[in-house]
Structure formats: C-alpha cells, structure tokens
Amino acid sequence: MLVSLFTNISWADSQLNLTQGVTAISRDVYDLHMYVLYICTVIGVIVFGIMFWSIIFHRKSKGAKPADFHESTKVEVLWTAIPVVILIAMAIPATQTLIAMEDNNNSDVTIQITGSQWKWHYKYFDEDIEYYSVLSTPRDQYQNQLETTAVKSANYLLEVDKPLVIPANRKVRFLITSDDVIHAWWVPAFAVKQDANPGFINEAWTNVDEPGIYRGQCAELCGKDHGFMPIVVEVKSPEDYAIWLSEQQLRIAQAAEAEKASLNTSMSEDELMQLGETTYTAYCSACHQPTGQGLPPAFPALKGSPVTTAGEIKAHVNIVFNGKAGTGMQGYGKQLSLNEIAAVVTYERNAWGNNTGDLVQASDVQSAVANNSTTVTAAEVTSETTVTAVIETPDSTIIETSVKAVDVEDLEKNYSLDELMTMGEQVYMKACVACHQPTGAGIPPAFPALKGSAIATGDIAVHLDIVINGSKKNAAMAAFSSQLTKTEIAAVVTYERNAWGNNTGDLVQPAAVDAASAK
Numbered sequence: 001m002l003v004s005l006f007t008n009i010s011w012a013d014s015q016l017n018l019t020q021g022v023t024a025i026s027r028d029v030y031d032l033h034m035y036v037l038y039i040c041t042v043i044g045v046i047v048f049g050i051m052f053w054s055i056i057f058h059r060k061s062k063g064a065k066p067a068d069f070h071e072s073t074k075v076e077v078l079w080t081a082i083p084v085v086i087l088i089a090m091a092i093p094a095t096q097t098l099i100a101m102e103d104n105n106n107s108d109v110t111i112q113i114t115g116s117q118w119k120w121h122y123k124y125f126d127e128d129i130e131y132y133s134v135l136s137t138p139r140d141q142y143q144n145q146l147e148t149t150a151v152k153s154a155n156y157l158l159e160v161d162k163p164l165v166i167p168a169n170r171k172v173r174f175l176i177t178s179d180d181v182i183h184a185w186w187v188p189a190f191a192v193k194q195d196a197n198p199g200f201i202n203e204a205w206t207n208v209d210e211p212g213i214y215r216g217q218c219a220e221l222c223g224k225d226h227g228f229m230p231i232v233v234e235v236k237s238p239e240d241y242a243i244w245l246s247e248q249q250l251r252i253a254q255a256a257e258a259e260k261a262s263l264n265t266s267m268s269e270d271e272l273m274q275l276g277e278t279t280y281t282a283y284c285s286a287c288h289q290p291t292g293q294g295l296p297p298a299f300p301a302l303k304g305s306p307v308t309t310a311g312e313i314k315a316h317v318n319i320v321f322n323g324k325a326g327t328g329m330q331g332y333g334k335q336l337s338l339n340e341i342a343a344v345v346t347y348e349r350n351a352w353g354n355n356t357g358d359l360v361q362a363s364d365v366q367s368a369v370a371n372n373s374t375t376v377t378a379a380e381v382t383s384e385t386t387v388t389a390v391i392e393t394p395d396s397t398i399i400e401t402s403v404k405a406v407d408v409e410d411l412e413k414n415y416s417l418d419e420l421m422t423m424g425e426q427v428y429m430k431a432c433v434a435c436h437q438p439t440g441a442g443i444p445p446a447f448p449a450l451k452g453s454a455i456a457t458g459d460i461a462v463h464l465d466i467v468i469n470g471s472k473k474n475a476a477m478a479a480f481s482s483q484l485t486k487t488e489i490a491a492v493v494t495y496e497r498n499a500w501g502n503n504t505g506d507l508v509q510p511a512a513v514d515a516a517s518a519k
Helices: 002-016 024-057 073-101 238-262 269-283 313-322 338-350 362-370 417-431 460-469 486-498 510-518
Strands: 109-116 119-124 129-133 164-167 172-178 183-187 192-196 202-206 212-218 230-236 374-377 386-392 398-404
Touching: 024 073, 109 164, 109 183, 109 192, 129 238, 164 238, 172 183, 172 192, 183 230, 192 202, 230 238, 238 338, 238 362, 269 338, 313 338, 313 362, 338 362, 417 486, 460 486, 460 510, 486 510
Parallel strands: 109 172, 164 230, 374 386
Antiparallel strands: 109 119, 119 129, 172 202, 183 192, 183 212, 212 230, 386 398
C-alpha cells in the first residue's frame, strides 16, 4: 500500500508538475513556480485549518455563542496588510524573472522564426541560411490508414524533416512572427512560449547548457492541422554547430547548381508523376486531400478543376509558385525546387482522371514565373486601359503592378511636404512598422531605431540605397525596390527623415529615387 502511494506520488509529479527545463531561465521559472506553490499551500493550510477548527470547536452543540460586534480595526488592518506583504514577497522574484526573460541583449545568434499553416520557417541572420521545418510523421500513420501492426515512433507527431539547429552555451535570440494566422512557438524545456502574430515581431531567447534534442509544438489553435505543427530543436556543441553551418552553405551551393542544371534536362512522364505524387502527398494533400477532392469551399477540389484541366499551364504554375491572395493557398516557390513544382503540376494535371497529357519541366516553371505579366510601354496605356502588367516608362523604368493610366508614376512630379508625409506614413505603416515599430524605436539590434539614427538624419543617398537595395550588413533589412514604387520610396524616406522629431526638413522626390536606382 505504501509503495503504491509513493509510486502514485512520483507519477503525479512527473506528469503534472511544471517542467524544470534545461536552461538557467527555465530553472528560474520552475523555482518561481514552486516558491509560489509553497506559499499558496501554506496559506491554504492555515486558512482551512482555522476554518475547520472554528467549525468544530465553536459549533452550537457545544454551547458556543457568536461574538456581538460590527467591526474591528485591528482585524481590518491585519487582513489587508498580510496579503499585501504576501503579494510583495511573490512579486519581487516574479518581476526579476520576467525581466530576465525579456532581456534579449548581447545575443550570439539571431534567428527569425515564421509560422505558417502548418510549418515553421527558420532564417539565420548573417548566415544566408533559411529553410522550412515540416512534420515528418507519415500522413497515413496519423490518419490511421496503416495496418494495426504498424508501430508508431517514440516521437510520434513530434518529429520533423529539418530541426532548428542552435549552439550550446550561446545566447540565441528568436524573432517570432507569422505570415498567415496566429501561431505560438513553444518549447517547454527552454521556458519559451511566444505568440507568432502576422505583421508583428515578438522576441524570445534561450541559452542551452547541454547539447541534445528538445521538442515542442505550436500552442495556438491555428487551423485544421494545428496538431501537426511540431517544433524540434537540435542543440550542438559550438564546434559541431560550426561544422553544421559549413555543411548548410555547401548544401545551398549544391542545390543552386542542381537547380541550374535542371533547366537543361527533361524528366520522363513516369519520373514526373512519381516525384509529383511524393511532393503532393507531403505538401498538398492535407488541404486538397489524397483524392484531389479538396475540402470546399476553403480548399477547392483539383479533380476535374478548371485550373488543372482546362486552365493554362502557366496560370497553374503561378498559383503553385506564388500562391493566391485572399485564400489559404500559399506560395511554394521558396519551399520546393523547380523540378518539384514541375512534377507536382504535372501530377495534378494527370491524376484522378484529369488526364490532360501535359508534361511540365523545370524550364517551363522558370519561364512561367519569370514572364507572368505582359510588358507594355507607358505610351500604350490609355485612360480607359486597365492592365496587369510590367509597365515600361519612356526612360526604361520598370514598374510591376496592376494599373490604369492614372497609376503610371510621374517621375517628374514634385510633391509637397504634406503630401509626402501623408503618403510616407501610410507606406511605413504597411511595409516598415513590424520591424521598426510605430514610434521608430525599432527592436535593436536586429531592427535598429530610426528615431534619431545616423541613417535617418544623415546622408540621403545612403538612406535611399538601404531602402532600395537592402542592407548587406543586416540581412533583416530587405530591398524594397521590387515591393514599392519610386514615389512610395520617396515618400517613406521623407517620412522617416522628418517623423519622431528627426525634423531634417529633407524632401525626397520620385526623380531622386529614380536616379539612385539607376546607379
């Protein structure tokens, strides 16, 4: 009986208590948890002890008579002062722990984590390494389509194809965001649980003492496959981590060479269908189903669909490569090779009885995504013309957008300060605010402040170059030349140089951006 009792207590402790973790901060969190639990336990014992003692020894059957008074200043003071003291005793260590959890300074490695339905994207700053991490448990297994004799692994639903790799005994800073819905990156052993919100960047950090593999999950209800979005972190020694970085650089170079070589080769129908089925099962079947029947209306059927049977191959490729705005269809251009995209499009156009006979090669994919618009000159656009096109102005400036004639940029126009500031604020809130914050304070060091910064108050040419071409020193600063028009760049640079008290008085016009872009 006694052995059974202790066994049950041990089981309860291992199953129900907070995880101690493998980092100093996680142990601080555990100690804080136990400290507060002990205080609450003592309070509970005292309060319920007094209550039950009073019930037993002051009951009516013993002749007890209730005291006849309305108030007691001493009692009022005591039951106010004692809880205040208790709260202060809990608040001081809690505040110290929370401050430590939010201290992201002096990090050795910075990694951007982006959640999307239903996988994680990891980007290493200053290393030119980025990749997606996807559940590797076979779909047939968790959909119970395998025979009952199939043995599930010890890490069932907590295994991925590519884990996040970080060094031990180094401070690793995480910048966490999302490109669709709200997710949450949660690794209990690190005491890290941070929401991934679209349009915002939240921060967290860890410093793991010992190499090992640690697992977590998305902790936010993010959609139908929320339960299939695990996190695996592999912690390596600093020496092994340096080797891993070198291996990744080599892998990226080899992948680039293979991608280049694929443009000059052709795969057979059998090869395309086999690779296409594998790719479809891994990336597409969750939404569109293995049978191609989808889950309408959110995830339309591909079997007999106009896109996969009657539509142009070019349009089909563009949807797979770039996604479709306003729907759950995300772009796979960064996740799949040209060969894989060619194969999955071929598969979708010939599986489930579609039988179009179309074969798509890697070169076809490159051609489709490189020439997905019509090129016209500004002179060819009339006031009644609406085009989705690459607009070529008389000075050979290229503007990729959907426009009417009135939307074609007038690079010779001079805007007033009020016009530039109004437009610049709109552009800033759309394209810059997630990193540099509405106040221009940024999230240093990855996203430096613009308020009072040398960039926003110094040489205009340097400021323009960074917005147009991005920053070579800071991989987080992307180039905006392909995302914003020259007028928008002029406006946002003007805004940054005059907002938050910068007040340089500088006005940047589209012609200045055009001249800077030509250099």
